[in-house]
Amino acid sequence: NAGVTQTPKFQVLKTGQSMTLQCAQDMNHEYMSWYRQDPGMGLRLIHYSVGAGITDQGEVPNGYNVSRSTTEDFPLRLLSAAPSQTSVYFCASSLTARDTGELFFGEGSRLTVL
Amino acid sequence: EDQVTQSPEALRLQEGESSSLNCSYTVSGLRGLFWYRQDPGKGPEFLFTLYSAGEEKEKERLKATLTKKESFLHITAPKPEDSATYLCAYLTSGTYKYIFGTGTRLKVLA
Numbered sequence: 001n002a003g004v005t006q007t008p009k010f011q012v013l014k015t016g017q018s019m020t021l022q023c024a025q026d027m028n029h030e031y032m033s034w035y036r037q038d039p040g041m042g043l044r045l046i047h048y049s050v051g052a053g054i055t056d057q058g059e060v061p062n063g064y065n066v067s068r069s070t071t072e073d074f075p076l077r078l079l080s081a082a083p084s085q086t087s088v089y090f091c092a093s094s095l096t097a098r099d100t101g102e103l104f105f106g107e108g109s110r111l112t113v114l
Numbered sequence: 115e116d117q118v119t120q121s122p123e124a125l126r127l128q129e130g131e132s133s134s135l136n137c138s139y140t141v142s143g144l145r146g147l148f149w150y151r152q153d154p155g156k157g158p159e160f161l162f163t164l165y166s167a168g169e170e171k172e173k174e175r176l177k178a179t180l181t182k183k184e185s186f187l188h189i190t191a192p193k194p195e196d197s198a199t200y201l202c203a204y205l206t207s208g209t210y211k212y213i214f215g216t217g218t219r220l221k222v223l224a
Contacts, residue, residue: 004157031210042216043158043201050210058211090157097210100146100165105157 002026006091006106013081013113021076021109023091029104031094032074033058034066036087037108043090049074050097081113116141118202120215127222130191135218137185137202147185148203149178152217158201161187192222 007022025032033048035058045058049068063085065077074093078085088110092103118139127133139147146165150158162171164180171178175196177188187200203214 033212035214040216043203043214045211045213048210056210059213092157092212100148100163100205102148102160102163103150103158103212105159107157108155 004091004093004104004106006089006109008109009107010110011112013078013111015082015113017081018077018079019081020078021089021091021111023074023076023106024072025074025091025093025104026072027093027095027104028071029093029095030071031097032068033092033103034064034074034076035090035092036060036085037090038087046076046089078111081111083113085111086113087111116204116206116213118204118213118215120200120202120218122218123216124219125221127189127192127220129193129222129224132188132190132192134189135187135200135220137187137215138183139185139202139204140183141204141206143207145205145207147180148205148212149176149185149187150201150203150214152199152201161200189220192220194222194224196220197222 004025034046035043044060047066049055091106094101121136149161152158162178167182199217201217
């Protein structure tokens with residue numbers, strides 16, 4: 001099993017450009033989520049999904065969109081990138097949303113917005 | 115407002131020098147308190163889940179404990195390979211939001 005796969009690992013954008021961070025898991029997990037990690041701020045939840053077709057906002061959702069059309073994939077879209085979105089982004093998944101199971105994290109995507 | 119606070123921010127230990135990391139929380143309706151380890155450039159890796167006050171879990175040199183206000187991660191006789199950032203997180207009843215603290219950076223010197 002590959003686990004949680006994030007692409008790309010590194011990306012540089014100009015202010016105003018759009019892009020999508022991809023996240024795929026092959027563990028048939030119901031629950032998927034996106035975090036951003038900034039120095040001194042820890043991991044902050046952006047959006048999460050408890051199953052295909054269901055998404056909800058986390059702590060810092062502004063400027064980001066998500067969709068969950070399949071169980072496997074949970075892409076994160078930046079519609080108009082801003083320098084404040086420079087960060088390391090992590091995707092995480094868990095078997096179910098009902099149980100307090102462990103989160104499995106991807107390796108991260110480092111985004112720089114100029 | 116629900117929150118977790120981790121202390122200290124950074125900790126340097128000599129190899130074999132036992133210590134504890136603290137995660138203080140004010141959370142209504144705690145469903146679970148979690149500990150993760152994060153190595154530089156990597157995603158966090160799950161260590162423990164604690165559900166209720168008094169519960170303890172162990173794994174090698176690590177032991178996690180939970181009270182009604184705090185969780186501790188005790189590290190016994192640490193080795194340099196235990197150097198990492200340790201994160202605590204919580205989940206509250208009625209939500210599916212795993213909320214993380216800012217972490218403790220641990221450095222174990224040989």
